[in-house]
Amino acid sequence: MRHALGIFIAALAVLGPLHAPAVAKDKIRVVTTIPDLKALTEEVGGDLVDVESLARGTQNAHELEIRPSLMLKLRRADLLVENGLELDSWAEVAVQGANNPKIVRGAPGRIDASRGVQVLDVPAARVDRSMGDVHPLGNPHYSLDPGQAPIITQNIVDGLARLAPDQRAVFEKNRGAFLARLSDAMTRWTRALEPLRGAKVVVYHPQWIYVLNRFGLVQAAALEDRPGIPASPAHLTRVIRQMKEERIKVLIVEPWNDVKLATRVADEAGAKAVVLASMVGGVKGTDSYIAALDHNVNALAQALR
Numbered sequence: 001m002r003h004a005l006g007i008f009i010a011a012l013a014v015l016g017p018l019h020a021p022a023v024a025k026d027k028i029r030v031v032t033t034i035p036d037l038k039a040l041t042e043e044v045g046g047d048l049v050d051v052e053s054l055a056r057g058t059q060n061a062h063e064l065e066i067r068p069s070l071m072l073k074l075r076r077a078d079l080l081v082e083n084g085l086e087l088d089s090w091a092e093v094a095v096q097g098a099n100n101p102k103i104v105r106g107a108p109g110r111i112d113a114s115r116g117v118q119v120l121d122v123p124a125a126r127v128d129r130s131m132g133d134v135h136p137l138g139n140p141h142y143s144l145d146p147g148q149a150p151i152i153t154q155n156i157v158d159g160l161a162r163l164a165p166d167q168r169a170v171f172e173k174n175r176g177a178f179l180a181r182l183s184d185a186m187t188r189w190t191r192a193l194e195p196l197r198g199a200k201v202v203v204y205h206p207q208w209i210y211v212l213n214r215f216g217l218v219q220a221a222a223l224e225d226r227p228g229i230p231a232s233p234a235h236l237t238r239v240i241r242q243m244k245e246e247r248i249k250v251l252i253v254e255p256w257n258d259v260k261l262a263t264r265v266a267d268e269a270g271a272k273a274v275v276l277a278s279m280v281g282g283v284k285g286t287d288s289y290i291a292a293l294d295h296n297v298n299a300l301a302q303a304l305r
């Protein structure tokens with residue numbers, strides 16, 4: 001990998017800017033690590049930004065293969081919006097390969113979207129990735145909780161306004177309009193899930209706690225022994241028993257995870273495996289932030305009924 005990276009960087013130096021695709025000169029070029037942040041940056045930036053995401057909605061955002069194409073995107077970026085909390089620490093490797101001083105850590109063109117988020121599931125004892133745990137700083141999957149959108153979009157506005165101070169009012173106005181639409185949608189989602197308040201669900205990867213808490217649903221168990229660690233047969237047996245005993249009807253599974261195993265576990269427990277959009281674009285028809293939540297809320301409400 002390191003060797004390939006070296007060759008690639010050398011190739012970049014030779015090719016220079018020839019291969020940079022055309023983007024209108026006056027637009028701020030933003031790269032985000034995950035599509036949720038792309039969707040939110042587009043809401044806030046409107047016509048003033050051109051946004052690309054490194055990860056796609058169907059991918060496992062913890063582990064992204066750093067391809068040369070990703071480094072090219074970063075090389076020409078004015079701004080990098082990252083999720084933080086070590087979900088997307090792979091981006092650091094790509095940034096180093098991209099050799100773009102505008103987006104290195106600490107530069108004005110770097111935004112950590114998690115700044116100000118109240119982090120859940122923070123481990124009581126120190127853990128790190130060498131133990132296989134992919135949530136060492138707490139649960140990093142806050143972005144599709146609509147209650148976090150005001151914080152995330154404020155971080156994005158602040159970052160964009162550092163690069164284009166004259167446009168701050170435009171970004172603020174776009175943000176206000178988006179949050180108003182989100183608030184209308186929130187009324188709809190709350191109404192759909194209100195009758196199911198207190199219902200227990202099992203999750204495959206512990207990715208859903210923010211949004212479950214938001215709507216008063218309860219995570220009873222996770223299939224993974226620890227975040228990112230595959231379920232052991234003994235743990236699966238325990239979870240199936242628990243699902244039967246507590247009459248849990250729903251097992252939430254992420255599009256990038258082992259949907260077959262989830263379906264098998266759900267079948268054995270007399271429950272239903274429900275694939276939710278773990279990120280914007282994770283499931284067909286979820287190409288905007290609100291569309292992804294519409295899908296998730298409707299699928300949950302239907303399966304829990």
Ligand SMILES: [Zn+2]
Nearest residue numbers: 134206207227
């Ligand atoms: Zn995770």
